[in-house]
Each structure stands twice: as structure tokens, then as C-alpha cells.
Amino acid sequence: MTQPHEPSDLVTIRQFGNLAEALMAKGCLDSAGIECFLADANMAWLDSPVVRGMRLQVSQDDAETAIAVLESARADSEP
DSSP, X not given: XXXXXXXXGEEEEEXXXXXXXXXXXXXXXXXXXXXXXXXXXXXXXXXXXXXXXXXXXXXXXXXHHHHHHHHHHHHHHOO
């Protein structure tokens, strides 16, 4: 069983203003076996200028790999 991460162990690797894009990126990391968290996702439902977006977070140890996975997925989706 994996140990829960303390908030200080997590780093934000992407920030999203669109819930669909955030969920797609989270799904990409989940399918690669990288544990990730979508912070502030509940704020996506608010229509407020205060909301700055959702943060995709991973452990510091996984950050470099997670960024590479997302970059690879982006490159694969471009025509």
C-alpha cells in the first residue's frame, strides 16, 4: 500500500483553467502509473474571478517523469 503524501511533498507541474483538460492530463498520468492529485478541482464549478484554476500535483520524486509523460502525450496528439 502506498503511503499518503504530505502536502509539502507535492509539487505543481501544471495548472489548468479547464476541467476537461485537467482531467485528461490526470488520466494520462494515472494510466502511466504516476500517482497524481488535482488540487482545487472543486473550484472549477464556481464562476468567479477569484478562481485561478486547478493544479495538477505529483510527488517531487515523480515530477520530472510526469512532465515528460505529459509532453510526450502532447506531442503525440499534435498533427
